[in-house]
Every structure is written in C-alpha cells, then in structure tokens.
Amino acid sequence: MATAAETDNLREFRTSLRVRYPETDRMGVVYHAHYFVWFELGRTELMRSLGATYGKLEDEGGISFPVIEAGARYRAPARYDDLLTVQTTLVEVSRARVRFDYQILRDEDGKLLVEGSTEHATVGPNGRPRRMPEDLRRRLQAGEASR
Amino acid sequence: MATAAETDNLREFRTSLRVRYPETDRMGVVYHAHYFVWFELGRTELMRSLGATYGKLEDEGGISFPVIEAGARYRAPARYDDLLTVQTTLVEVSRARVRFDYQILRDEDGKLLVEGSTEHATVGPNGRPRRMPEDLRRRLQAGEASR
Amino acid sequence: MATAAETDNLREFRTSLRVRYPETDRMGVVYHAHYFVWFELGRTELMRSLGATYGKLEDEGGISFPVIEAGARYRAPARYDDLLTVQTTLVEVSRARVRFDYQILRDEDGKLLVEGSTEHATVGPNGRPRRMPEDLRRRLQAGEASR
Amino acid sequence: MATAAETDNLREFRTSLRVRYPETDRMGVVYHAHYFVWFELGRTELMRSLGATYGKLEDEGGISFPVIEAGARYRAPARYDDLLTVQTTLVEVSRARVRFDYQILRDEDGKLLVEGSTEHATVGPNGRPRRMPEDLRRRLQAGEASR
Numbered sequence: 001m002a003t004a005a006e007t008d009n010l011r012e013f014r015t016s017l018r019v020r021y022p023e024t025d026r027m028g029v030v031y032h033a034h035y036f037v038w039f040e041l042g043r044t045e046l047m048r049s050l051g052a053t054y055g056k057l058e059d060e061g062g063i064s065f066p067v068i069e070a071g072a073r074y075r076a077p078a079r080y081d082d083l084l085t086v087q088t089t090l091v092e093v094s095r096a097r098v099r100f101d102y103q104i105l106r107d108e109d110g111k112l113l114v115e116g117s118t119e120h121a122t123v124g125p126n127g128r129p130r131r132m133p134e135d136l137r138r139r140l141q142a143g144e145a146s147r
Numbered sequence: 148m149a150t151a152a153e154t155d156n157l158r159e160f161r162t163s164l165r166v167r168y169p170e171t172d173r174m175g176v177v178y179h180a181h182y183f184v185w186f187e188l189g190r191t192e193l194m195r196s197l198g199a200t201y202g203k204l205e206d207e208g209g210i211s212f213p214v215i216e217a218g219a220r221y222r223a224p225a226r227y228d229d230l231l232t233v234q235t236t237l238v239e240v241s242r243a244r245v246r247f248d249y250q251i252l253r254d255e256d257g258k259l260l261v262e263g264s265t266e267h268a269t270v271g272p273n274g275r276p277r278r279m280p281e282d283l284r285r286r287l288q289a290g291e292a293s294r
Numbered sequence: 295m296a297t298a299a300e301t302d303n304l305r306e307f308r309t310s311l312r313v314r315y316p317e318t319d320r321m322g323v324v325y326h327a328h329y330f331v332w333f334e335l336g337r338t339e340l341m342r343s344l345g346a347t348y349g350k351l352e353d354e355g356g357i358s359f360p361v362i363e364a365g366a367r368y369r370a371p372a373r374y375d376d377l378l379t380v381q382t383t384l385v386e387v388s389r390a391r392v393r394f395d396y397q398i399l400r401d402e403d404g405k406l407l408v409e410g411s412t413e414h415a416t417v418g419p420n421g422r423p424r425r426m427p428e429d430l431r432r433r434l435q436a437g438e439a440s441r
Numbered sequence: 442m443a444t445a446a447e448t449d450n451l452r453e454f455r456t457s458l459r460v461r462y463p464e465t466d467r468m469g470v471v472y473h474a475h476y477f478v479w480f481e482l483g484r485t486e487l488m489r490s491l492g493a494t495y496g497k498l499e500d501e502g503g504i505s506f507p508v509i510e511a512g513a514r515y516r517a518p519a520r521y522d523d524l525l526t527v528q529t530t531l532v533e534v535s536r537a538r539v540r541f542d543y544q545i546l547r548d549e550d551g552k553l554l555v556e557g558s559t560e561h562a563t564v565g566p567n568g569r570p571r572r573m574p575e576d577l578r579r580r581l582q583a584g585e586a587s588r
Contacts, residue, residue, distance in 0.1 A: 021485070021495075022327060022478055024320035026374055027205075031316040032214040033183040037463055044462075044522075055522040058174075067179040071218035080320055081485075081496040168338075169331055169474060171467035173521055178463040184316055191315070191375075202375040227467055228338075228349040321499075326508040330474040352468075361473040365512035 012089045013046035016107070019082045029077035035114050036070055039102045042088035043118070046100070052139050061133065062125035065098055072116035076106075083107040093140045095131045096122050159236045160193035163254070166229045176224035182261050183217055186249045189235035190265070193247075199286050208280065209272035212245055219263035223253075230254040240287045242278045243269050306383045307340035310401070313376045323371035329408050330364055333396045336382035337412070340394070346433050355427065356419035359392055366410035370400075377401040387434045389425045390416050453530045454487035457548070460523045470518035476555050477511055480543045483529035484559070487541070493580050502574065503566035506539055513557035517547075524548040534581045536572045537563050 017038060025031040044054050058064050078084055085105045092099040097119060104114040124130035164185060172178040191201050205211045225231055232252045239246040244266060251261040271277035279287075311332060319325040338348050352358045372378055379399045386393040391413060398408040418424035426434075458479060466472040485495050499505050519525055526546045533540040538560060545555040565571035573581075 020478060021481055022319055022325040025316055026318035026320065026322045027211060027213070028320045029213075032217060033180045033316060036180040036183070037461060040462055053522070064174060066174070066176075066224070067221055069218075069220050070179060071216075073216050074214055077213070081494070167331060168334055169466055169472040172463055173465035173467065173469045175467045180463060184314060187315055200375070228347070321505060321507065323507075326511060327474045327477040330477070358468060360468070360470075360518070361515055363512075363514050364473060365510075367510050368508055371507070 012087065013042065013049055015042050015045040015086050015088070017041060017084055017086065019078050019080050019084065021080055024080045029079055032072070032074060035072055035074075035104060035116065036118075038084070038086050038104060039070075039072075039088075039100070039116055039118055042086035042102055043090075043100045046088045046090060047140070050139050050142055052136060057136070061136070063130065063133065063136070064123055065120035066123060067118050068121050069119040070116070071118075072114055074114050076111055076113045078104070078106065078113050084113070090140060091117075093132075093137055095137070096129060098122065098132075098140070159234060160189065160196055162189050162192040162233050162235070164188060164231055164233065166225050166227050166231065168227055171227045174224075176226055179219070179221060182219055182221075182251060182263065183265075185231070185233050185251060186217075186219075186235075186247070186263055186265055189233035189249055190237075190247045193235045193237060194287070197286050197289055199283060204283070208283070210277065210280065210283070211270055212267035213270060214265050215268050216266040217263070218265075219261055221261050223258055223260045225251070225253065225260050231260070237287060238264075240279070240284060242284070243276060245269065245279075245287070306381060307336065307343055309336050309339040309380050309382070311335060311378055311380065313372050313374050313378065315374055318374045321371075323373055326366070326368060329366055329368075329398060329410065330412075332378070332380050332398060333364075333366075333382075333394070333410055333412055336380035336396055337384075337394045340382045340384060341434070344433050344436055346430060351430070355430070357424065357427065357430070358417055359414035360417060361412050362415050363413040364410070365412075366408055368408050370405055370407045372398070372400065372407050378407070384434060385411075387426070387431055389431070390423060392416065392426075392434070453528060454483065454490055456483050456486040456527050456529070458482060458525055458527065460519050460521050460525065462521055465521045468518075470520055473513070473515060476513055476515075476545060476557065477559075479525070479527050479545060480511075480513075480529075480541070480557055480559055483527035483543055484531075484541045487529045487531060488581070491580050491583055493577060498577070502577070504571070504574065504577070505564055506561035507564060508559050509562050510560040511557070512559075513555055515555050517552055517554045519545070519547065519554050525554070531581060532558075534573075534578060536578070537570060539563070539573075539581070 019030055023030050023034045047054055085107055087103040087105065089101045091101050099117065099119045101117045103112055105112050122130055122132045166177055170177050170181045194201055232254055234250040234252065236248045238248050246264065246266045248264045249262065250259055252259050269277055269279045313324055317324050317328045341348055379401055381397040381399065383395045385395050393413045394411065396410045397406055399406050416424055416426045460471055464471050464475045488495055526548055528544040528546065530542045532542050540558065540560045542558045544553055546553050563571055563573045
C-alpha cells in the first residue's frame with residue numbers, strides 16, 4: 001500500500017521547448033493535442049534527471065509506463081516560435097502506478113497556458129501489469145528527499 | 148441560463164477510421180495523443196450531420212470552438228490498420244459552451260478502447276468569447292428532437 | 295534482374311481522404327510533411343487491393359518496406375476539410391526494391407495539388423535486406439496484367 | 442538573374458534535437474515524414490542566426506516561404522531518444538526562390554542518417570509570388586561573406 005510519502009508531492013522539474021511550425025493549426029495557435037506530447041517531454045526529462053532514462057527502462061528493463069489517463073485544461077494559446085517551459089511534478093509513485101502533473105508556461109511573460117496530468121500503469125515486456133522494480137521506485141521517489 | 152433540454156444528452160453519432168502507420172509508436176500501439184485527433188473527427192462529422200460544417204462556421208461565420216478542456220481514459224490499445232468507430236455524444240450546448248463525450252471502439256470485436264470528453268468555448272473572429280448564434284445553437288440542439 | 299515488365303507502369307489505384315484540422319498549419323493550408331503520410335495511405339490501399347495487407351506482411355511475414363527515398367513537388371495547397379484523392383502507381387517491383395508514384399488531387403475541381411514518389415527497400419525481421427518472397431512479388435506485379 | 446554568388450554554397454548551420462517518442466513508429470524507428478519537420482527546424486535556426494526570424498517575416502513582413510519541392514534519402518534510421526544534429530546549408534537565394542540542403546547526423550557516432558533538400562517560393566500576404574525584399578535577400582546572403 002502506498003504511504004503518505006509515496007502519494008505526496010515528490011519532485012518538480014523544468015524543461016524548455018520552442019513551438020514548431022507544424023504544431024500550429026489554421027487557427028494560428030498550437031493544436032490542443034500537441035500539449036500531451038510536451039507533457040511527455042516533461043516527464044521524460046524529469047525521469048532522466050533521476051537517473052531513470054525511459055528508453056533504457058523499456059529496452060533493458062522491459063518495463064514501460066503506458067498512459068491510462070490524461071487530461072488538460074487550456075487557459076491561453078501558445079503560438080509559433082514561442083519559448084515554453086514545461087513544469088512537471090511527480091505526484092505519485094506506487095507499486096503499479098505513476099502520476100505526473102504539468103504546467104506549461106510561456107517564457108516571455110510567465111503566463112500559465114495549460115495545466116494537465118497523466119496517470120500511468122507499470123507493465124512488463126508482455127504488456128501485462130507488473131510491480132515496479134524496487135530500485136526504480138526508490139529512484140523515482142528520490143526527488144522527495146531533496147525537498 | 149441553460150435549460151435541462153440544453154444540458155442533457157443531445158445527440159450521438161458514429162464515424163469510422165482506420166489507424167495509420169505514423170499514429171503508432173515504438174511500443175507497437177497507437178500513441179495516446181492521437182485519440183484527441185480522432186475525437187475531433189467524431190465531433191466534426193456529428194456537426195456536419197446537423198448541417199453545421201465546422202470549416203464554414205470558421206470561414207463564413209467567424210466563429211470557432213477552441214478546446215478549453217480535454218480528457219481521456221485508456222482501456223486497451225488500438226493497433227496499426229485497426230478499423231475503429233468513434234461514437235460521439237453532444238452532451239451540452241449552451242450560449243457559451245459546447246461539450247462532447249466520446250467512446251472509441253474496435254470494429255473487429257466491439258471492444259471499448261478509449262473514452263474521453265472535450266469542452267469548448269465559443270469565440271468570435273477576434274478570439275474573444277461570444278454568444279453562440281441562435282440558429283447554430285438550435286441546429287446543434289436539433290439532435291435532441293430525434294431521440 | 296528486373297525485366298521491362300517489372301520496371302514499367304504496373305498498377306494505378308485511387309483512395310480518398312478528407313483533410314484533418316491538425317494537418318493544417320498557421321499558414322491556413324496543409325503542412326507539407328503530411329502529404330508523405332497520405333502517400334503511405336495510397337500505397338497501403340493499393341497493396342491491400344492486390345491481396346497484400348501491409349500489416350500482415352510485417353507481422354506474419356517478417357517483411358517490411360522501409361522508405362529509402364521520398365520526394366514531393368507542391369503545386370497548390372490543400373485546405374482543411376478538402377476531399378482529396380491519392381492516385382498511386384506501382385512503378386517498379388524488383389527483388390529488392392519497390393517504387394511508387396503519387397498524385398494528390400482535390401475532388402472539388404480535379405486540380406492536381408502534389409506529385410511525389412517513394413522508393414522502398416525490402417528488409418527482413420532483422421532489418422537486413424532480403425529478397426522479396428516470390429509469391430508477394432507476383433502478387434504486386436499482378437496489376438500489370440490488368441492493363 | 443542570379444549571380445554565381447547567389448547560387449553557390451552560402452551558409453552552413455548546425456542545430457540539435459532529441460528524438461521524441463511519438464516520432465517513432467511500430468517499426469521501432471523514426472517515421473520518415475518527421476525528418477521534413479527537422480529540416481524545417483534546421484532552416485529556421487539558420488535564418489534566425491542571420492537575423493531573419495521566420496515568424497516575424499510572416500507576421501510583420503507578410504512574406505512566407507512555402508515549400509514547393511522537398512526530398513530525402515534515408516541511409517540509416519534514427520531511434521527514440523537519439524541526439525541528432527541537423528546540418529543545414531543555404532545553397533541558393535534568388536529573387537523568387539530559396540533552397541536549402543540538409544544532413545541529419547547521429548551525435549553518438551557521427552553517422553549520417555538522412556540527407557535532403559527543400560526548395561521554397563517567396564510569396565506575399567495574398568499568397569502570390571513576390572520578389573524577396575532587398576534587405577532580406579542581403580541578410581540571407583550574408584552568410585556567404587563570412588566564409
């Protein structure tokens with residue numbers, strides 16, 4: 001069972017990106033689905049900073065974190081060539097679940113554009129649920145200690 | 148103020164698609180963000196069936212429906228070349244908001260793969276909120292009468 | 295060695311699609327890279343019509359056709375919600391290569407928007423070049439007989 | 442008429458990127474169409490380095506460079522999380538045309554993965570061909586002087 005320590009605010013991380021031309025649509029702003037790709041950049045870099053390179057987890061550990069739930073709330077649009085910051089928080093790590101929250105801000109004025117979250121299952125090479133390896137779980141939870 | 152008639156289950160619609168190769172990722176299944184694109188296909192065809200062609204609304208009416216909230220729950224993965232059905236329900240039409248619910252099913256076995264919803268604002272040519280034109284609102288609500 | 299029969303115009307096929315919102319960009323027209331996705335839809339349906347379902351070739355035959363060269367010439371832009379036809383021609387099938395040519399036309403006025411071509415290697419499960427199986431090669435070349 | 446100075450090798454530029462998860466497909470490698478997006482990143486950053494920010498050219502100058510021809514030759518596949526370098530060369534700037542060549546290399550071993558090129562028209566706010574403004578042309582050609 002997840003303890004309080006595992007379900008509370010574990011780690012926050014910032015990563016930067018610039019809006020690409022094909023990420024805009026004919027409305028002149030970023031198409032809403034692309035923010036979910038940026039959420040992934042956020043959690044990937046957060047995990048890398050904790051020594052858990054996602055590609056290696058999949059390739060060497062046979063473990064992956066498919067998205068089982070995702071949501072976003074759009075407050076203001078990002079535009080072509082904007083510099084953005086994805087602020088990712090690891091809000092929950094348990095034996096079978098990982099959950100991240102995200103805020104995407106525009107660098108120029110610090111405005112919050114989009115908020116969202118994703119929840120992930122932990123699955124093994126056969127695509128079946130599996131317990132997260134103990135060392136990986138500790139590694140993901142390490143951010144907590146640094147608060 | 149929205150009446151019960153405006154906020155209840157207004158219209159359901161089915162549209163079909165086949166999974167494209169670039170919609171898959173190296174996990175061998177559809178990348179989660181693409182389902183939001185398919186949600187859009189669902190609502191666009193639902194609206195077309197009600198005589199409200201979205202492209203024309205934007206081009207001729209200067210009205211658009213940007214996504215202000217979107218969410219999805221992933222139950223089972225779609226794969227390359229799968230035939231899928233997007234079942235879209237227009238669950239709310241008010242003066243300033245539209246909300247759709249979606250279910251994506253695999254044709255081969257009828258399995259429910261993903262559920263989701265999107266909520267939209269109504270904005271005018273200047274990107275500012277505007278009241279939905281009366282005739283459009285009536286048109287969108289027309290599905291209700293057919294129940 | 296490829297004979298004249300194998301290198302000449304083998305098979306033409308038409309498939310239809312409608313432009314999706316996220317395929318447009320802020321210029322208001324389709325972003326140029328998406329036409330390569332539509333080229334793939336064209337060749338996939340052409341192959342399906344010849345009894346060679348690409349997904350099954352990969353999954354059951356362990357054979358795939360990675361793109362080794364691709365090109366397009368853009369004559370006029372496609373726009374959101376346009377109905378388009380991809381006209382695909384199988385111009386060459388040899389033991390180790392397949393080549394397709396494409397024309398994308400707008401249904402409304404028959405205007406030619408984009409022309410292109412792709413060349414593919416034949417590789418096995420290990421990603422190494424392999425000879426195309428004889429029965430597959432005959433199947434792909436079957437179009438020739440119908441001229 | 443373009444002079445030798447305008448049609449010869451004008452400027453080379455390097456920009457970096459990391460392969461994103463949704464840029465891979467079920468073959469486990471990058472889907473071929475995405476390289477055209479990376480070509481765009483290359484030319485955008487090259488232009489920015491010359492003081493010609495593409496977004497501003499469109500927004501303030503009413504000038505854009507739609508792709509009229511694009512091609513790529515694929516030598517080896519990029520994979521998820523690879524660090525890549527796009528090496529962009531401005532090979533031609535004339536009154537009505539711009540042409541770039543690209544090489545995409547994998548940082549880890551310097552291997553050349555993909556080569557390509559794009560050719561662009563110069564169009565004004567109405568989408569019609571227009572002569573490139575003299576100061577912009579000089580700016581783009583500035584790279585040449587620095588050789």
